[in-house]
Amino acid sequence: MSRTQDAIASAEAHSAHNYHPLPIVVASADGAWMTDVEGRRYLDMLAGYSALNFGHGNRRLIDAARAQLERVTLTSRAFHHDRFAEFCTQLAELCGKEMVLPMNTGAEAIETAVKTARKWGYEVKGVPDGHAKIVVAANNFHGRTTTIVSFSTDHEARDHYGPYTPGFEIVPYGDLTAMERAVTAHTVAVLLEPIQGEAGVLVPPAGYLRGVRELTRERNVLFIADEIQSGLGRTGRTFACEHEGVVPDVYVLGKALGGGVVPVSAVVADRDVLGVFRPGEHGSTFGGNPLACAVALEVIAMLRSGEYQQRAAELGEHLHAELGLLVGGGAVEAVRGRGLWAGVDIVPSRGTGREISEKLMDRGVLVKDTHGSTIRIAPPLVISKEDLDWGLDQLRAVLSE
Incomplete structure (x- = not known):
């Protein structure tokens, strides 16, 4: 053998x-x-x-990781460390936003975005507690946690994992009319991949993302862009949304943010969105750890060059x-x-x-x-x-x- x-x-x-x-x-x-x-x-x-x-x-990323390995790799968020503020500041600047909530994997970041949208909906928009709805697209792939597969249309990912988490409505990808019908007074967010990767690299019709951006702004709904696969240079822009001149309310990032060295993910938004969290309401032991921040900081520096x-x-x-x-x-x-x-x-x-x-x-x-x-x-x-x-x-x- x-x-x-x-x-x-x-x-x-x-x-x-x-x-x-x-x-x-x-x-x-x-x-x-x-x-x-x-x-x-x-x-x-x-x-x-x-x-x-x-x-x-990649030599720059390996050197950044090696240097941090010699200093400190984990503190937990019980303490500050000397790479955290720099990471959050620079990632927020790259995204043109104000705040960052770091996690580890893409699925964790999506879960965090879902929690963010619901909490924002109840505490800022004023949706009655327990009634928040998030609109998603058919053929989506946002991860494989129990909540995420609850709004999947992929039978391999979804079947035999119920009961499923409620609060999601699925509409055809690229269909702005269906999206308009789905958004109601209880809708807190629209969650989309700017390009659907797992579905076969599906690019939506021209104008679709702009239409979603206008609709969500008009109806006081968060537009959450899952740029985990499409973001950080893959499509020829830092973010795939840029191809239509769209800036979402929330970026969800992962994969390339860790440079293939360590798992790093993040939810990035302005203060009026991520400011809904208070101490003890959400967290991660490894989220924003020193090693992850060191590598991600080098990724951000590399992206800034264009x-x-x-x-x-x-x-x-x-x-x-x-x-x-x-x-x-x-x-x-x-x-x-x-x-x-x-x-x-x-x-x-x-x-x-x-x-x-x-x-x-x-x-x-x-x-x-x-x-x-x-x-x-x-x-x-x-x-x-x-x-x-x-x-x-x-x-x-x-x-x-």
């Missing part, structure tokens, strides 16, 4: 089967490349679902031009996305998304399927044009087989 087979067999025997990973066992990684236990190299075209926007082993956003925009234009040439050739039905992020719908007769992903793996390229016939492409923003083209060549070769 090979080292790969042995490691996979052990994982299958001793870990819960909540994932179905490709049969590769990674041992090391650098930039846009990963190396398995057998020494074979693979081009990473997934980037940890955007957690690795700045690549594997280098990564520009790179995603320029390489993304090239990526979509090349992928667009595949549509209509008998193997690809459609391509969607923005920046260095694409969903590619494979003609079902040519194979499932899983089968195409496995064939690409055999050629040294790593992507991931979703919803049957779709593969997602989201390489680290540090990928070279030459490596990107090589990866696209492998996709063409697989589709021509």
Whole structure:
């Protein structure tokens, strides 16, 4: 039995089967490349679902983490530490907001945003206690906690986890008329992904986000943008909402905020929203820990240069031009996305998304399927044009087989 087979067999025997990973066992990684236990190299075209926007082993991020590891890693929020205020200040400035509530994972941040919206609704808007409603979109993916799957339309994520948390209304993504009908006097927030990643990198119709922003402002409802996957450079802008000139009331951030080094997430909003919390009402032992703040501060500094956003925009234009040439050739039905992020719908007769992903793996390229016939492409923003083209060549070769 090979080292790969042995490691996979052990994982299958001793870990819960909540994932179905490709049969590769990674041992090391650098930039846009990963190396398995057998020494074979693979081009990473997934980037940890955007957690690795700045690549594997980014020297600036590793150095920031190493320096902090030598000083202090955790205090809990029972005490102040010397990186916390700086982190909150700089992240708030990056977002153009006033306050930050740091957490760890994206799902934690979404849960925090839900609690924020409800508390704001009761204490600021004046919704009767227990009647708050949050409007969400079909095919959303915001995480997998019990509350979050309560408003999921994905049966794999939702089924057999009830009873479900009430207080959510689901409308079709991109349908502004349905959104208008759903927003009532008891609505406290609209929660949306500016681009739906897990659903297949679905980009809403032009003007949709602007329409939601206008509607929520008119009706005194919070607009919460889940930028966990779409944010921090992935689409060619710091935030995907910027493509429509939209500034939400609340940003929910995660994944790339931790640079692929540590889990870091945050809810960012103005004082009139996040100011509803008082001591003891919400918290996290690891949220805003010194190590997380040190890494996230370096991420923020890197984003301020604009280098990564520009790179995603320029390489993304090239990526979509090349992928667009595949549509209509008998193997690809459609391509969607923005920046260095694409969903590619494979003609079902040519194979499932899983089968195409496995064939690409055999050629040294790593992507991931979703919803049957779709593969997602989201390489680290540090990928070279030459490596990107090589990866696209492998996709063409697989589709021509």
